Amino acid sequence: MKAYGPVPSRRLGQSVGINHIPPKICTYSCVYCQLGRTIKMQSERREFYSPEEVSREVEAHVNKAQYRNEHIDFLTFVPDGEPTLDINIGREIELLKPLGIKMAVISNASLMWREDVRRDLLGADWVSMKIDAVTETLWRRINRPHGALEHKAVLGGIKAFAEAFNGELATETMLIKGLNDGGEEAEKIADFLTDLRPEKAYVALPTRPPAEKWVKPADEQAINRAYQIFDEKLKHVEYLIGYEGNAFAFTGNIEEDLLSITSVHPMREEGVDMLLSKAGENWDTVHRLIEEHKLVEIEYQENKFYMRKLPIHSS
Numbered sequence: 133m134k135a136y137g138p139v140p141s142r143r144l145g146q147s148v149g150i151n152h153i154p155p156k157i158c159t160y161s162c163v164y165c166q167l168g169r170t171i172k173m174q175s176e177r178r179e180f181y182s183p184e185e186v187s188r189e190v191e192a193h194v195n196k197a198q199y200r201n202e203h204i205d206f207l208t209f210v211p212d213g214e215p216t217l218d219i220n221i222g223r224e225i226e227l228l229k230p231l232g233i234k235m236a237v238i239s240n241a242s243l244m245w246r247e248d249v250r251r252d253l254l255g256a257d258w259v260s261m262k263i264d265a266v267t268e269t270l271w272r273r274i275n276r277p278h279g280a281l282e283h284k285a286v287l288g289g290i291k292a293f294a295e296a297f298n299g300e301l302a303t304e305t306m307l308i309k310g311l312n313d314g315g316e317e318a319e320k321i322a323d324f325l326t327d328l329r330p331e332k333a334y335v336a337l338p339t340r341p342p343a344e345k346w347v348k349p350a351d352e353q354a355i356n357r358a359y360q361i362f363d364e365k366l367k368h369v370e371y372l373i374g375y376e377g378n379a380f381a382f383t384g385n386i387e388e389d390l391l392s393i394t395s396v397h398p399m400r401e402e403g404v405d406m407l408l409s410k411a412g413e414n415w416d417t418v419h420r421l422i423e424e425h426k427l428v429e430i431e432y433q434e435n436k437f438y439m440r441k442l443p444i445h446s447s
């Protein structure tokens with residue numbers, strides 16, 4: 133279990149990330165996942181850490197960040213997997229409430245068909261749900277869901293949550309060249325999103341190295357078309373395309389910071405550079421972590437990225 137950051141987030145300002153799922157356990161194995169292929173597919177919820185352990189670690193991390201005058205806008209459940217697989221997430225949200233910082237959950241929404249998951253997330257202030265396709269074949273090709281998941285139930289659960297939730301609801305749709313970037317699917321997704329009435333509907337592109345090398349971002353024309361289609365039907369549409377920036381916080385241990393941030397958030401070369409200078413360190417640390425097989429360097433769309441090398445999950 134790790135709390136990390138604050139890291140700059142395109143949607144949430146300065147966000148302290150809560151990584152409460154061991155790498156990488158997910159209900160999906162999206163072709164564009166920036167964390168690589170899913171190590172363990174799972175659809176049953178379970179306990180990974182005790183809720184007290186999670187809240188203790190997050191609280192200690194927040195205290196340290198506030199002591200250094202780091203500003204925090206959100207505490208965000210954004211593990212290297214699907215956050216709602218954690219059966220304690222509702223309790224963890226409750227335990228963290230007294231910190232007085234808004235709480236966000238970035239979910240793939242695949243378990244929203246479960247009443248307990250919907251109830252757990254009602255306590256959050258901001259929830260993002262992934263909706264890359266409403267056509268079942270595309271959902272299977274893009275998100276590669278766990279075999280126990282049913283497409284209709286997932287979409288029904290998403291609607292039920294949107295109806296019940298009083299916080300800020302966001303949706304995220306990743307556009308992949310040759311899969312869901314045609315106008316027809318964009319129309320269907322926009323119709324579905326209209327019923328959800330999200331505060332913001334994000335149109336995203338894979339800007340970091342994807343799990344499958346053949347995945348390419350939709351081209352400009354397709355992005356524009358999707359944006360127009362969404363914009364006609366929805367209140368607020370926004371691109372989620374740019375890089376978040378490099379304002380990563382140094383919390384006192386450069387090796388730990390690099391490993392905990394990059395395990396959920398591949399960093400670009402400039403971001404690593406800035407973090408190293410905040411820590412008064414040079415690239416030797418990064419080169420050593422690469423030699424020790426803890427970090428990997430990847431080239432993607434003319435940028436160098438640094439990612440945590442995920443261990444093989446044994447259980």
Ligand code: SF4
Pocket residue numbers: 158159160161162164165166167170212213214240
């Ligand atoms: S992108 Fe999110 S939902 Fe998809 S496989 Fe990766 S962690 Fe899971």
